[in-house]
Amino acid sequence: MSPHLILRVVAKLLIPLIVVFGFYVQFHGEYGPGGGFQAGVIIAVAVILYALIFGIDAARRTVPPVAVRFGAALGVLIFAGVGIATLFMNGAGEPLNYLDYDALHPDQGHHTGQHYGIILIEIGVLTTVSSVMLAIFYAFAGRVPDIPDEEW
Template sequence: MNNHSILRVVSKFMIPYILLFALYVQFHGDFGPGGGFQAGVIFAAAFILYGLIFGIEAARKVLPATATRILLCAGVLLYAGVGVAGILLGGNYLDYNVLAENAQAGQHLGIFLVEFGVGTTVAATMVTVFFVFAGQDF
């Protein structure tokens, strides 16, 4: 789709706002609707849009295959790691109360990290699945 100048210009204009909106959904999930799952999907949508308009090759330069694979694992490890940190600090698995001085701050920190892990994994998954499908050269 390299010749569609309208699509190129509009998508270039849109992508930063899509990314920004994804981050808003991610970090505002405590107060409004949203959270890791939705934010991850929106974040991935920006990269997929870039891949659709400018080609998978260009998108892979922005986000190499190695990076998505690392992010894929990093998200799950972060989530599970928060649980293990809870055990190490003397609580139960995935017990956020012990993560900070008081229970509420601990819950805030725990939910923040856990949602971040979810978002990372979901975004990396969607990008990986799309690029693997679209990168098939039959």
């Protein structure tokens, strides 16, 4: 019997719950505490836990570094894209306002555009934060120690 059998079984049960909780924090963040940053860290922690239990190579196969770099860039593009879209979607004669979410939906009375804008921005933040956290983890976890194990 493997000495890490219990850790592996518990991790397989916990990792999906951690990801679901991360998405709960993401989509509940506009109504209460939380949002893209916290959800991004929580989802990155699920992958980091996977790496700690199953190994860094298994984690890199599951979430490749190329996908991590792409996610970091995509999140910034989503954030900036929403801002640029709102900048140019204002009506004629109105001032150009970056991240003026009301331009995203014509229903100004209920501020539906505000709701859409916040969700899009938080998705961009989630993508960027989780990707950057994983990039930092991969950089540190893949580093070769300067001192061999025999010299400790």
